[in-house]
Amino acid sequence: xxxxxxxxxxxxxxxxxxxxxxxxxxxxxxxxxxxxxxxxxxxxxxxxxxxxxxxxxxxxxxxxxxxxxxxxxxxxxxxxxxxxxxxxxxxxxxxxxxxxxxxxxxxxxxxxxxxxxxxxxxxxxxxxxxxxxxxxxxxxxxxxxxxxxxx
Amino acid sequence: xxxxxxxxxxxxxxxxxxxxxxxxxxxxxxxxxxxxxxxxxxxxxxxxxxxxxxxxxxxxxxxxxxxxxxxxxxxxxxxxxxxxxxxxxxxxxxxxxxxxxxxxxxxxxxxxxxxxxxxxxxxxxxxxxxxxxxxxxxxxxxxxxxxxxxxxxxxxxxxxxxxxxxxxxxxxxxxxxxxxxxxxxxxxxxxxxxxxxxxxxxxxxxxxxxxxxxxxxxxxxxxxxxxxxxxxxxxxxxxxxxxxxxxxxxxxxxxxxxxxxxxxxxxxxxxxxxxxxxxxxxxxxxxxxxxxxxxxxxxxxxxxxxxxxxxxxxxxxxxxxxxxxxxxxxxxxxxxxxxxxxxxxxxxxxxxxxxxxxxxxxxxxxxxxxxxxxxxxxxxxxxxxxxxxxxxxxxxxxxxxxxxxxxxxxxxxxxxxxxxxxxxxxxxxxxxxxxxxxxxxxxxxxxxxxxxxxxxxxxxxxxxxxxxxxxxxxxxxxxxxxxxxxxxxxxxxxxxxxxxxxxxxxxxxxxxxxxxxxxxxxxxxxxxxxxxxxxxxxxxxxxxxxxxxxxxxxxxxxxxxxxxxxxxxxxxxxxxxxxxxxxxxxxxxxxxxxxxxxxxxxxxx
Ligand SMILES: Cc1cc2nc3c(=O)[nH]c(=O)nc-3n(C[C@H](O)[C@H](O)[C@H](O)COP(=O)(O)OP(=O)(O)OC[C@H]3O[C@@H](n4cnc5c(N)ncnc54)[C@H](O)[C@@H]3O)c2cc1C
Ligand code: SF4
Numbered sequence: 001x002x003x004x005x006x007x008x009x010x011x012x013x014x015x016x017x018x019x020x021x022x023x024x025x026x027x028x029x030x031x032x033x034x035x036x037x038x039x040x041x042x043x044x045x046x047x048x049x050x051x052x053x054x055x056x057x058x059x060x061x062x063x064x065x066x067x068x069x070x071x072x073x074x075x076x077x078x079x080x081x082x083x084x085x086x087x088x089x090x091x092x093x094x095x096x097x098x099x100x101x102x103x104x105x106x107x108x109x110x111x112x113x114x115x116x117x118x119x120x121x122x123x124x125x126x127x128x129x130x131x132x133x134x135x136x137x138x139x140x141x142x143x144x145x146x147x148x149x150x151x
Numbered sequence: 152x153x154x155x156x157x158x159x160x161x162x163x164x165x166x167x168x169x170x171x172x173x174x175x176x177x178x179x180x181x182x183x184x185x186x187x188x189x190x191x192x193x194x195x196x197x198x199x200x201x202x203x204x205x206x207x208x209x210x211x212x213x214x215x216x217x218x219x220x221x222x223x224x225x226x227x228x229x230x231x232x233x234x235x236x237x238x239x240x241x242x243x244x245x246x247x248x249x250x251x252x253x254x255x256x257x258x259x260x261x262x263x264x265x266x267x268x269x270x271x272x273x274x275x276x277x278x279x280x281x282x283x284x285x286x287x288x289x290x291x292x293x294x295x296x297x298x299x300x301x302x303x304x305x306x307x308x309x310x311x312x313x314x315x316x317x318x319x320x321x322x323x324x325x326x327x328x329x330x331x332x333x334x335x336x337x338x339x340x341x342x343x344x345x346x347x348x349x350x351x352x353x354x355x356x357x358x359x360x361x362x363x364x365x366x367x368x369x370x371x372x373x374x375x376x377x378x379x380x381x382x383x384x385x386x387x388x389x390x391x392x393x394x395x396x397x398x399x400x401x402x403x404x405x406x407x408x409x410x411x412x413x414x415x416x417x418x419x420x421x422x423x424x425x426x427x428x429x430x431x432x433x434x435x436x437x438x439x440x441x442x443x444x445x446x447x448x449x450x451x452x453x454x455x456x457x458x459x460x461x462x463x464x465x466x467x468x469x470x471x472x473x474x475x476x477x478x479x480x481x482x483x484x485x486x487x488x489x490x491x492x493x494x495x496x497x498x499x500x501x502x503x504x505x506x507x508x509x510x511x512x513x514x515x516x517x518x519x520x521x522x523x524x525x526x527x528x529x530x531x532x533x534x535x536x537x538x539x540x541x542x543x544x545x546x547x548x549x550x551x552x553x554x555x556x557x558x559x560x561x562x563x564x565x566x567x568x569x570x571x572x573x574x575x576x577x578x579x580x581x582x583x584x585x586x587x588x589x590x591x592x593x594x595x596x597x598x599x600x601x602x603x604x605x606x607x608x609x610x611x612x613x614x615x616x617x618x619x620x621x622x623x624x625x626x627x628x629x630x631x632x633x634x635x636x637x638x639x640x641x642x643x644x645x646x647x648x649x650x651x652x653x654x655x656x657x658x659x660x661x662x663x664x665x666x667x668x669x670x671x672x673x674x675x676x677x678x679x680x681x682x683x684x685x686x687x688x689x690x691x692x693x694x695x696x697x698x699x700x701x702x703x704x705x706x707x708x709x710x711x712x713x714x715x716x717x718x719x720x721x722x723x724x725x726x727x728x729x730x731x732x733x734x735x736x737x738x739x740x741x742x743x744x745x746x747x748x749x750x751x752x753x754x755x756x
Contacts, residue, residue, distance in 0.1 A: 020577035072572060081571050084578070087565045091210060096743055101697065115206035123561045126583045129521035132552065133205055133402030136409070139368075142399050142523025143331040148584060 009051045010035045016060045017069075017079060018086045020122055021151045025086075028033065028120035030113070034085055037113045041105050042078050050075050074102050087126070089117035127147060157183040157428070158692070160450055160470035160738060162435045162485070164188075165256020166725060167711040168476030169418040170302060173546045174736035176423040178746040183428045185450065185476070187223035188253035190431040192416050193388060195381040205406050213249055213260045215681070216406040220458035222434050222617040231677075234665050237273035239613045239623040245664035246626040247677025248504050250478050254431055257478065258414040258725065260405040262525060262655055263365040264548070265305045265726040267296050269535055270316045272720030275600075275725045277541040279405060281631065282600040283501075283717035286689040286698040289318075295730035297323055300363070304376055305727060306330050307363030314360075315535040326374040329361040330397060333551045334393045335591065336361075336528040342650035346533075346644055351541075355532045357646065359549065362529045363726075365413035366397045371376055377417045379410035388420040399523045401552055430468075432456070435477065436619055438489040440705060447473045447708045451615050461616040472707045472739055476732070480713035481608045483684035484622050486582040493685075493695050494704055501601035501610050501683035503719055506628055506675040508595045508664075512645035512652040517588040520553035521561065526594075527551060533642060534721040543598040543635025546721045547643070551589035556676075558659040563586050593654055595639040598721050599632045601683050621756040628675070633668035636675070680724050682713035700731060701740040710737050 014025050014034075024142060044118055058062050069079045073097045077098045084092050092111045094103075112118055119134040128146030130137055162169045164186035175182050191197045205216035212228040216312040226249040230236025235499040241244060248255040270289035274283035297320055299305075309319050332340070340359035341554055347354040378394030382431045394409040403412045412419070419429070430452075437451040452474060453463035475482045483499040528545040538544075556561040561583070568574045568582045605627060609620035614675040640656075647654050663674040688694025691703035692738040700715045702708040711732050740746045 017330040017575045021579075041476070060579065065575060066573065070575065083569050083575060084565060087569075087583075088562050090562070092566075105334075110209055112209055114205050115203045118206045122519065122567050122663075123583060123587075126580045127521060127561070127587045128519065130330045130399075130401070132211075133202065133400055133406060133408055134553070136398035136400040137522065138398055139396050140399075142333045142519075142527075143337070145334050145517070146519035148524060 003121065006051055007032065007035055009023065009055055013054045014086060015082050016054070016065060018024065018122055020125070024122075024125070024151060028122075030117055030120050033113050033117070034082070038078065038082060038085070041094075041106065041107050041121040046074065046102065050078060052118055074098070085117075086120055089113075089119070089124040152669060154594070156325050157181045157468070157470040159472045159474060161258065161474045161476055162183065162450060163283070163430070163475065163481070164254045164415065164419065164479035164610045165476060165478060166258045166303070166415040166418070167728055168256075168280050168474065169415040170299075170709060170729055170732045171367065171423075171474055171476065171635050171736045171739070173422040175417050175731060175739060176426040178740045178743075179426060180740070180743060180746055181426055183430065183470065185433040185435055185452050185468060186254045186429065186431045187220075187434040188431065189220055190254050190429075192255045192259060193380065194383055194655045195379055195391060198410070201232070202406055202408050203671050205402075205557065211405070215252065215407045216561050217251045217253050217259055220455065221253055221461050222453060222455050222463055224615050224621075225250060225252045232662070232695065234419040237621055238614070239610065239621055241623060241625050244626050244628050244666050246502070246504065246624045247506065247664055247675065247678070248679045248681060250480070250679065250681065255414045255416045261414045261679065262404045264723040265300070265303065265363045265365045266319060266722040268720050268722045269565070272475060272722070275701055275718050275720075280541060283688075285686060285717050292727070292734075293318070293320065293731050295702055296726065298733050299726055299729040301326050301367045301374070301649070302418060302733070303726070304367060305363045305365050305726070307361065307370035307498070311360055312331060312363060312529060318679050324371055325363060327370050328369050330364050330524060330527050331360050333523040333527045335520055335551055336549055336595070337688070338514060338518045339591070339650055343646055343671055346646045346649050349540055350533065350638060351534070353536070357532050359528050360667060361527055362531070364524065364527070366403065366524060367395055367411045368397060369625065374478075375645055380416050380420050381639050387424070390417070390420055397524065401522060401524055401525060401618070401640070431656050432458070432616060434463070435485055436465075436488065436618070438473070438475075438485060438491060438708070440491065445705050448706050458532040463617060472709070474709045474711055474735065474739075474740065475665055476711040479681040479684045479712050480607050480622050482710055482712060484609060484620065486611045486685070487607075488620050491704070495685055497693070497696060497745070500603045500606040501624065501685050501686050501715070502607055502624070502681070503599045503601060503683040505596040505678040505680045505719070505721070506599060506632060506636070507597060507678050508591060508640060508673055508675055509591040510595060510640060510647070510654070510656045510657065511557050511590065512647050512654045514589045515651040517719075518591060520590050521555070523551045525550060525552050528645070531640070538638070541634065542638055542690050543632045544721050545595055545597045545635050545639040548594040548596065550592035550594060552592070553587055554592055556594070557592055557661065559661055561592060563659065565743060569689065585606055593643050595636070595643060596678055596721060597632050597639055598719065599628070599685065602627070602629060609683055628666050630668070633666065633673070637668060637671070638672050667733070678723070680713070680719065682716040682719045684714040685710045686717055687715040688717060700735050709739070711735055
């Protein structure tokens with residue numbers, strides 16, 4: 001596992017923006033891939049800015065995250081994409097306006113980083129379901145109310 | 152020219168072709184099966200490569216796991232309304248359905264709903280003065296339904312299926328118990344079971360009822376469920392134990408990961424391979440006929456090596472009898488491409504589907520969607536009744552996958568919450584639970600009658616990569632069906648109201664073709680229920696095949712599949728076409744007095 005500081009910060013950022021803990025995030029097996037994917041698309045420099053902006057927050061409240069990350073012209077689109085990537089397993093093409101201002105990001109586009117990314121989407125966990133076509137919960141499990149995990 | 156001749160040549164390795172091949176091979180007849188698609192569904196590893204393809208697809212439509220070969224193109228949901236794709240759509244309405252041209256056919260991506268047709272569906276003209284009667288009735292088909300349900304592995308309880316005059320052989324029950332109803336079904340049932348819903352000037356008590364499904368459940372008696380298939384090291388097919396029970400993958404369409412849902416490959420595994428030869432990557436391109444006798448003399452086909460290349464060599468297969476089981480559209484297209492429109496001129500005409508509407512809303516209680524088979528119950532009360540003299544019958548499929556089909560949830564829900572509402576972290580998770588947890592969706596499938604102007608034809612101007620003419624489709628949804636759609640929506644609204652469900656129909660809708668009726672636009676979709684392109688009848692002047700699906704014009708040729716249906720009622724067609732296919736097999740075996748006989752050796756009963 002990559003245990004350099006940048007990756008650790010990426011993980012902490014991911015915890016803050018998804019509301020899921022690190023055990024769940026690492027358990028997807030996708031954390032390193034997502035880090036690498038995002039960095040490949042937006043470049044090392046912008047990723048650094050994002051990680052630094054996050055690390056510099058005095059506290060990691062939703063208000064401060066909104067103000068300094070989601071509300072930032074350059075970082076906002078990137079961090080929103082990270083939320084969608086964690087929840088849905090899809091990297092969505094960045095807005096054209098972002099490309100004009102901060103591009104070119106040659107590897108940008110809408111794509112699934114790996115077939116497992118789809119399977120590991122956190123939106124399914126969030127609602128006590130499972131991705132269509134994978135992680136089947138077993139015969140007749142659908143006949144009772146779902147169990148929605150807390151962590 | 153290949154030198155060997157077979158007793159029977161079958162074109163198409165879908166459910167119809169496979170059931171016939173299995174039964175004939177067990178009777179000792181020498182069978183050749185020509186299949187247009189590649190054989191990439193025979194081994195477990197290859198099948199799983201299709202699954203990975205589905206995971207990796209950013210658009211997860213019904214065809215996403217099943218890409219066609221260059222020489223065997225197929226319609227794609229994404230092409231509807233764009234003017235692009237395999238079908239040449241001449242309108243006025245878009246034909247909204249698709250099929251799969253890979254070994255196993257459209258059962259690779261079907262949903263598995265396996266309803267019998269109602270006795271009254273076979274006599275629609277006589278009883279209601281609309282549509283066409285069948286030359287055979289429910290009682291003729293009933294024993295074949297029993298057999299088809301065992302061949303395909305259908306889960307249901309007879310006790311829950313005796314409605315609208317459906318009767319069963321005494322002592323009969325389905326091979327497996329019904330698929331458990333979903334939590335969402337049960338919440339709805341608690342709210343509406345037994346309430347009377349108005350339709351015209353009558354009212355009917357409705358019930359949320361499990362429908363028969365070709366998905367493995369708990370077996371009855373000694374029935375052995377068939378799971379996934381594989382090839383051993385010598386290339387012999389066999390059944391694995393995985394998939395002997397549905398696991399709730401919520402992906403029957405487009406691909407069941409564990410193969411707990413029936414697909415035609417399971418039937419082929421059980422054929423007697425000493426007598427069956429399978430030739431895949433073989434696209435039938437012409438039926439060769441003796442002009443004097445009308446008898447078929449051979450099937451010309453295009454054999455290719457690589458699915459991704461437009462190269463092929465031409466060969467001819469010969470036998471004593473021939474069966475076209477290439478799908479309703481492909482059967483008609485192949486006959487027309489062979490200059491065989493039939494003396495009746497009806498080949499390709501009377502194309503039908505079940506154009507369907509969605510109705511969706513929010514339940515007052517959480518229903519736990521996105522789990523279980525995509526649906527497990529239906530509302531069947533409106534499949535029959537005197538109203539059929541005025542408008543189409545319809546049935547409801549009650550979804551277990553939220554608004555996925557209608558709005559693209561849950562992905563679109565995440566996107567909205569993040570982009571529009573700016574939610575993150577716990578508040579995002581909370582929002583998703585709230586937004587997704589109470590989603591309810593009905594699919595309202597509406598009957599369509601046989602209409603000679605709705606048809607598949609060919610035009611030399613439109614050809615595929617192998618030079619074969621592409622299907623040209625003329626399609627109109629008439630007032631009979633449109634009035635049925637209006638009635639179905641009204642019923643859905645009443646049920647929503649009774650259950651306290653907030654109607655959200657039309658909101659954030661994905662793009663669907665629309666049709667206008669009395670100033671209203673209905674967004675509809677196809678169900679994949681192609682039927683009627685080689686009509687069955689008692690009169691050779693008004694039909695293409697007789698009641699055994701034997702061609703009136705070519706007596707050594709059978710046309711299998713829903714193309715033979717004079718009407719479809721509200722049943723999804725596959726179980727009925729399977730029952731009819733088994734009847735073809737018996738009729739064929741009877742043409743060979745020395746054959747071993749069918750019933751003793753196969754049928755699974
Ligand atoms: C999304 C979807 C969901 C569905 N759900 C249901 C359901 O729940 N219940 C139900 O009853 N029905 C359902 N259907 C319909 C069902 O899939 C079809 O009715 C059924 O598969 C038709 O069987 P068939 O054997 O006639 O044709 P197919 O299954 O299409 O098989 C035809 C075979 O012939 C081959 N072939 C085609 N052309 C040639 C050629 N020129 N030469 C050689 N071989 C050829 C094809 O490759 C294919 O293998 C659904 C369809 C769709 C699209
Ligand atoms: S619900 Fe899942 S396991 Fe069951 S048949 Fe459908 S796809 Fe297969």
